[in-house]
Amino acid sequence: MPLLSRVIKSKRFRFAPLSAMLPIGLILTGCSSAEMPALGFPRNVTDINDRSLNLWQGAWIAAFIVGGFTALLILYAALKFRRKDESLPVQTRYHLPVEIVWTVIPFLIVAVLFYFTARDESAIIKISPSSVAMHEIKVNGIQWSWQFSYKDANDATVTGTPKAPPTLYIPQGERVRLTLTASDVVHGFWVPAFMMQMQNLPGVQNQFEFTAKKLGSYPGRCNILCGRNHSQMLFTVKVVTPVEYQNYLNSLKGSAA
Numbered sequence: 001m002p003l004l005s006r007v008i009k010s011k012r013f014r015f016a017p018l019s020a021m022l023p024i025g026l027i028l029t030g031c032s033s034a035e036m037p038a039l040g041f042p043r044n045v046t047d048i049n050d051r052s053l054n055l056w057q058g059a060w061i062a063a064f065i066v067g068g069f070t071a072l073l074i075l076y077a078a079l080k081f082r083r084k085d086e087s088l089p090v091q092t093r094y095h096l097p098v099e100i101v102w103t104v105i106p107f108l109i110v111a112v113l114f115y116f117t118a119r120d121e122s123a124i125i126k127i128s129p130s131s132v133a134m135h136e137i138k139v140n141g142i143q144w145s146w147q148f149s150y151k152d153a154n155d156a157t158v159t160g161t162p163k164a165p166p167t168l169y170i171p172q173g174e175r176v177r178l179t180l181t182a183s184d185v186v187h188g189f190w191v192p193a194f195m196m197q198m199q200n201l202p203g204v205q206n207q208f209e210f211t212a213k214k215l216g217s218y219p220g221r222c223n224i225l226c227g228r229n230h231s232q233m234l235f236t237v238k239v240v241t242p243v244e245y246q247n248y249l250n251s252l253k254g255s256a257a
């Protein structure tokens with residue numbers, strides 16, 4: 001009997017991976033997303049985080065299952081088929097069923113990851129109708145800083161410089177729509193804590209919406225290499241209470257008048 005069919009037909013082969021997957025199954029069924037470790041990503045900062053966090057945790061679970069199963073198979077083969085004598089083991093090649101299996105399994109893994117990524121990405125970048133009350137802020141990338149224009153403050157614009165990085169104010173718990181564009185070259189608007197980045201393209205308006213949930217200051221940067229002082233394109237996002245936000249808008253209107 002060829003070696004591979006002997007391995008596959010042995011009872012121990014069939015039960016070893018099964019018993020190894022049991023604890024993983026228990027973890028999956030007994031644990032909600034909130035109880036699982038965030039594995040390095042901040043929770044509850046925006047509504048985008050909540051969705052991306054599930055994707056992030058799911059990818060880790062998939063990686064643990066695939067990695068653990070593969071490690072077990074390697075260990076099993078290494079221990080079970082240790083060299084016992086000088087004779088050459090059975091040489092197996094062109095085994096069609098096995099070739100099909102190792103083509104189909106990676107395809108399935110990629111297809112599942114692709115499905116969940118595409119589903120969450122289209123939900124994250126979905127734009128609600130303009131009738132829904134929300135705050136609109138224009139984010140313009142310039143070499144080498146940022147400009148924030150608040151529609152609620154008659155388009156009052158705050159322009160940063162590398163020496164004085166600007167602050168983007170966001171009201172807590174209220175829907176905000178950002179419209180991203182650039183004056184010169186391609187920039188990348190990125191707030192790591194929000195788990196969101198989108199490109200600022202000259203002549204194009206990219207948009208995304210979110211609701212900030214947690215008060216605080218979050219660092220932001222440009223994540224597209226855009227020229228000599230790219231690394232100085234820093235900014236801060238400050239999530240404040242709606243009242244503080246209104247006060248800020250009023251102060252912008254006052255300074256513009």
Ligand SMILES: [Cu+2]
Nearest residue numbers: 187222226233
């Ligand atoms: Cu840039």
